[in-house]
Amino acid sequence: MSYYDVDSILTDAQKLPCTFELEVPGLGILEGNPGEDIKPGTRIDLPLWLGEMLSIGARLGTSRLVTLDMPPALSERVMNALKADPRTVDLRALAPHFYSLSERILELFEEEEMVDVLTETFKRRAAEISDHAHNPRGAVGDGVDFLRGLDETERQLFRAAHDRAKEMRVWSGEAKKK
Amino acid sequence: MAFPLPRGITPSEIAFLAEMEMVTVVPRQRLEGLELLGGPVEPLVPPRPSTPREYYPPAWLHPDPLSLILEVESQHQDYKNAFSPPLPLPGQPSIRDNGLAPKARPQYTPDGDRYFPSPPFLPQNTAQMTISSRDPPALPFHWVEIGNMLLEAASDDLVEADQVRRLLKDLREIRLSKMRAGVDALDAAAVGGGGVALTGVGAMEVGEERGFLSGVVDNLRKIGASKEQARREQMAEQRANGGYNGTQDEEEEEDYMEF
Amino acid sequence: MDIDDILASVDRGAGASAESAAMDHQLLTRFWVAERAVSEVLPWPTVLMDRMMDRVRMQIESIEDLAASSADVPTNNTHNPNLNLRLSILQTDLARTQYLIRSLLRQRLAKLTKYSMHYLVKLSGNKNPLSQSQSQSQSQSQATPSDSVPDLSTVTDFTPLSENEANFVHSHQNLLAGHYSGSFMEAFPRQLRRLDDNAGGTSMIQGPDTKESVFVRCLAGEVPVIVVGDEGEEDIGVTMRMGDVWVVRWEGIKSAWEKGEVELL
Numbered sequence: 287m288s289y290y291d292v293d294s295i296l297t298d299a300q301k302l303p304c305t306f307e308l309e310v311p312g313l314g315i316l317e318g319n320p321g322e323d324i325k326p327g328t329r330i331d332l333p334l335w336l337g338e339m340l341s342i343g344a345r346l347g348t349s350r351l352v353t354l355d356m357p358p359a360l361s362e363r364v365m366n367a368l369k370a371d372p373r374t375v376d377l378r379a380l381a382p383h384f385y386s387l388s389e390r391i392l393e394l395f396e397e398e399e400m401v402d403v404l405t406e407t408f409k410r411r412a413a414e415i416s417d418h419a420h421n422p423r424g425a426v427g428d429g430v431d432f433l434r435g436l437d438e439t440e441r442q443l444f445r446a447a448h449d450r451a452k453e454m455r456v457w458s459g460e461a462k463k464k
Numbered sequence: 465m466a467f468p469l470p471r472g473i474t475p476s477e478i479a480f481l482a483e484m485e486m487v488t489v490v491p492r493q494r495l496e497g498l499e500l501l502g503g504p505v506e507p508l509v510p511p512r513p514s515t516p517r518e519y520y521p522p523a524w525l526h527p528d529p530l531s532l533i534l535e536v537e538s539q540h541q542d543y544k545n546a547f548s549p550p551l552p553l554p555g556q557p558s559i560r561d562n563g564l565a566p567k568a569r570p571q572y573t574p575d576g577d578r579y580f581p582s583p584p585f586l587p588q589n590t591a592q593m594t595i596s597s598r599d600p601p602a603l604p605f606h607w608v609e610i611g612n613m614l615l616e617a618a619s620d621d622l623v624e625a626d627q628v629r630r631l632l633k634d635l636r637e638i639r640l641s642k643m644r645a646g647v648d649a650l651d652a653a654a655v656g657g658g659g660v661a662l663t664g665v666g667a668m669e670v671g672e673e674r675g676f677l678s679g680v681v682d683n684l685r686k687i688g689a690s691k692e693q694a695r696r697e698q699m700a701e702q703r704a705n706g707g708y709n710g711t712q713d714e715e716e717e718e719d720y721m722e723f
Numbered sequence: 724m725d726i727d728d729i730l731a732s733v734d735r736g737a738g739a740s741a742e743s744a745a746m747d748h749q750l751l752t753r754f755w756v757a758e759r760a761v762s763e764v765l766p767w768p769t770v771l772m773d774r775m776m777d778r779v780r781m782q783i784e785s786i787e788d789l790a791a792s793s794a795d796v797p798t799n800n801t802h803n804p805n806l807n808l809r810l811s812i813l814q815t816d817l818a819r820t821q822y823l824i825r826s827l828l829r830q831r832l833a834k835l836t837k838y839s840m841h842y843l844v845k846l847s848g849n850k851n852p853l854s855q856s857q858s859q860s861q862s863q864s865q866a867t868p869s870d871s872v873p874d875l876s877t878v879t880d881f882t883p884l885s886e887n888e889a890n891f892v893h894s895h896q897n898l899l900a901g902h903y904s905g906s907f908m909e910a911f912p913r914q915l916r917r918l919d920d921n922a923g924g925t926s927m928i929q930g931p932d933t934k935e936s937v938f939v940r941c942l943a944g945e946v947p948v949i950v951v952g953d954e955g956e957e958d959i960g961v962t963m964r965m966g967d968v969w970v971v972r973w974e975g976i977k978s979a980w981e982k983g984e985v986e987l988l
Binding site: 392393405446449451453456 | 645
């Protein structure tokens with residue numbers, strides 16, 4: 287998390303499922319019941335920053351307030367889809383900051399296999415991004431759907447690749463400025 | 465402070481660098497020597513008898529060497545996934561003497577530090593290139609820029625300029641596709657102490673792909689950060705227990721691939 | 724001859740000779756490429772830049788002299804038919820050097836303002852260890868954002884910045900702190916007015932990421948890539964050979980770069 291980075295702040299605001307382990311008086315507001323208590327076993331989606339804070343006890347092995355679960359964006363089902371064909375998954379629909387979220391989640395959970403799946407996913411999709419970024423005619427056909435499904439990290443990658451390729455074409459006289 | 469350029473020099477800045485390359489010209493008029501900030505320039509004296517040429521191209525900018533390089537890039541088994549070998553630096557053994565140890569020859573800066581010259585400050589694009597005939601032809605680091613500029617400014621003095629232009633275009637394409645096919649090998653650069661070799665790559669090719677490649681590497685590093693951390697802790701533990709003997713390390717070195 | 728001129732001619736000495744002009748130009752060019760390639764501010768090459776600035780000054784003088792001599796004889800161009808050509812070559816060469824220096828300085832200022840608190844804290848750590856404990860007493864009476872701007876008055880070592888850059892970033896941060904204070908921070912509780920807060924596990928002080936990847940060429944015979952862990956340099960990774968170009972982590976080859984064994988591309 288870095289203080290002035292808006293993507294990092296937005297990532298922190300993404301929600302993940304939390305289960306309360308203890309009764310918390312007066313915190314029912316999180317559930318939409320102001321004034322009520324929260325009962326043990328209650329499942330609520332909380333923003334990453336809050337869930338992480340409340341789960342610290344759990345990770346230290348002392349009394350746990352909440353336990354965290356994998357967000358739906360990183361569920362078993364999504365991982366299987368990514369293993370089958372990473373290019374057809376709409377990451378943006380799963381989470382606008384899909385990779386940043388994954389990186390934060392992987393700090394909290396030990397999931398070596400997920401690291402491997404995401405690494406492979408990112409590489410396969412990056413190669414596809416590069417192809418589209420170098421196409422001077424812009425996105426066509428299937429490409430439009432693929433590019434629409436890029437998460438924020440991938441969009442920035444597309445922009446970096448596209449801008450350099452364009453500047454190169456401008457320098458060599460193949461394209462006009464602007 | 466507004467500074468709009470991204471990290472790493474951009475194509476126009478790379479072209480600016482390439483303009484510092486030395487080329488061989490034939491003077492049309494006299495000009496006394498000049499003390500430039502870039503270094504002294506010799507007096508210009510027109511040759512006698514005069515020649516119609518204005519310019520002598522570097523040896524590589526010719527259909528024969530370029531076709532040979534293109535053949536290596538496209539046919540040679542060793543370079544299926546790699547660029548053809550670059551022009552050697554001073555003191556670097558040629559590709560034919562692969563076993564020889566390199567003898568880097570430093571110059572010394574006015575402050576007494578070692579300085580190893582490199583492009584654009586090596587005579588890679590002058591006509592009097594002193595490479596022995598047994599060395600295979602190779603592309604200079606600034607081949608894209610120099611090729612482009614000379615085709616524009618001095619095509620009359622090039623041998624078969626149209627053929628040269630076609631060959632340069634083919635080389636650009638085949639090398640660009642190698643560069644992009646290399647995404648798969650990039651995780652080797654995403655771990656500490658690792659890296660991906662791009663030896664033979666040209667300056668402009670780095671400039672074109674820099675944003676993409678470093679973006680991929682840096683994001684792969686972030687995705688794998690937890691795994692790298694876990695492995696480091698494990699190794700530190702092994703070392704603390706005296707069980708560390710370096711074998712695991714060697715295994716990891718095998719990870720890297722020539723690109 | 725003026726005494727200043729005599730001193731100046733001595734100063735020019737070996738450092739500013741014609742032969743070393745080419746070398747300095749190469750060093751400046753290489754340094755500019757490097758500064759553009761990495762996320763942190765590289766150590767300011769004081770002596771090189773002093774020599775460069777001297778050269779630029781002298782070159783401007785000789786261009787002015789040459790231009791003046793052409794103005795003296797506006798009609799008589801047979802005297803030196805190439806004068807205008809020479810002038811335009813000299814001016815282009817000057818402009819190219821000025822471009823390098825300007826781009827270098829702008830890039831450094833961009834990094835400095837982006838990571839201003841990081842560099843100010845770093846600089847304040849450079850000071851004589853005997854004269855510390857000042858900042859601690861201040862933190863008690865935290866009242867304005869500018870109180871969290873480190874005091875550089877006792878700092879004499881400005882590494883990696885030049886003295887001018889250190890003064891710039893210090894003034895910059897004070898202006899910024901004053902602006903924050905005037906526009907919104909004054910309304911905050913006293914304990915929330917710091918610019919170097921660490922609460923909640925997120926530091927307000929952001930520094931450059933030294934793990935970012937860079938493109939390098941190996942210039943020495945062999946250069947190993949270093950594995951940098953939490954406790955500094957821990958291990959050795961892959962080895963680069965002379966003439967190789969690699970994509971590696973900046974932190975892994977930084978010390979080799981300082982020794983001139985690799986160059987950034």
